[in-house]
Amino acid sequence: MFDSLNVCCVTDKQADITPQNVLTEAEDDSTCRLIEEQETQTASIPSTEGGSLVYPSRRASTGISGYPILTDYGKARFADPINTDPAMPDIYRAPEIVLRLPWGYAVDMWSIGIMTLELLEGKKVLYPIDEEDRYNPVLALSQYIGLLGHPPPEMVKQSKYSSLFDEAGFWRATNYPIPETSFSDFVTTIPPGEEKELFLKFIRKLLTWDQELRATANQLAGDEWLMMRYDDVNG
Template sequence: MASSGAARPLEEQSLPFYHRKHYYPVRTGDVLKDRYRVIAKLGYGAYSTVWLGWDDRSKQYASLKICIRDDTKGSPVLNEVAMLQRLSRFAQEADHPGLEFTRLAQDIFHIDTPTGPHYCIVTKPQGASIRTLQEVFPDAVLPKLLVKSLIHRLFVSVNWLHATCGLIHTDISPQNVLMDLEDDSSLKDIEEQESQDPSTPIMSQGIPIYRSRATMLELSGIPILTDFGQMRPAQPENRDWWMSDLYRAPEVLLQLPWSFPVDIWSIGVMTLELLEGKNLFDPIDRTNDQYVLPLALAQYIGYLGPPPLEIIKQSPLFLTYFDEKGNWISDPPIPQASLEDFVTTISPGKEKDAFLRFIRKILTWDPEIRATSVEIIPDEWLMKPWDEKF
């Protein structure tokens, strides 16, 4: 029997902007579109809940991302649907190795309700996110060979998005990269668990809230780039404040035009995070949970050196934080920092030198000289074996 009462918030209920009327009241056993049978809940987020389903037509498991009802202008839900439809068209036109590492929609439909439609995005089920994977490794440090495998393939995915589709992901982070499942064994386990011990929802004002079942942690080394709610076309020009706080490219920070290179930057920052178990930049006021722009600028200067004068002169922030010669005049002070000191999981020597060359191609103030995916895919550090063990 479903429980009720004033229990602690469960899963999506705990989110800051949760509103029960925005979420579709999914129940295990529901059949959607006369085709997809809901087996168990896999996860949740601000814009959706995700469920393991069974496709009665293809006789395969499916991931069902059931989105909140949101028809507002600029809605991430509507944007993701539009971007996935666009990606599907490009995927049909020509083959590309990046397709293997990009999560495309197999079906998109909407569920009509009295309060409005809810989109459902059907995809191939995948494993846990890299963020979840980090949680099981000591100090959140992933094996170097695994990192190289993941990052190399992410650049291949991004190459397809950029070169073929003309699209910028803008939100690449460990949370938005899933591990590919090698087979269906973990999905069968979830279905068996649900059969033997059915999930009991908590009822909240008539809305069922289920607890998610964990997916298997995979070490396949095959990443699947997902979550396209923040994706943007490269044209018309983008210039607004965008991207996740810890992965924000400097051109966005300086309120300059931005395009494909912001994705390259994000992958570079993510590479360091996976190797070292911590973020390169942390410009957050933890007391007030606020992003601090001058703190971000100071940290970027600490690791990258001062920005080129010709770059910052174009920024509306120029004379707020710099003098006319490009010297930093704001608080906080520039931290004493270097990439050499930040990287500790690669021992000094030829490999570390190669890695620093690799990362410096990516972490540049000037997006025009930042390496493209085509230039970085064959990089020596990514491709050369360095007597590694995994």
């Protein structure tokens, strides 16, 4: 998505393409003025989390418009040399990063797919956090298989987690059962019909095991579902 900058928008602690790093322009400054008035009358009381002061947010009272803008490039990575280290936040990690394979621009498109589902449904797509409140890559892989099916055998063979699969590439870590789920079941805000089918087709272009098969931003520009939503807005 950012080929012209030759940089991948991922970080070791927080990916750039997540809801908190996508901004849109407010239609006017009424929200800012209202917040100023509210703070003057009743100042926000911060809490302490992780040694830092965290102030509560106030709900916006105005509409938003314009194109989305990506922010927070503080730890963006250069595409060359090839990256192989862990990156991205736990619930957004692309499969190639979990499997500890070389990765590049395609991780951003994975993030867009996960983010789109989360914004649409208001819940997490993946949550590979174990009972000890720690990220668990094995749990993550079982959840990915539940949504995507088994990974390509060639990916498994190159991965540090190849022992979790049998010779045919099937999951054998029975202590981490594969959840029975699907994109179709996850999406409930779009009723069954043409739009849902187009949306699921759109998501499956983004959320793939093989980063080489993952759609690029240019390839998605004229996607049928995106064009349907564009026509509705500009109708």
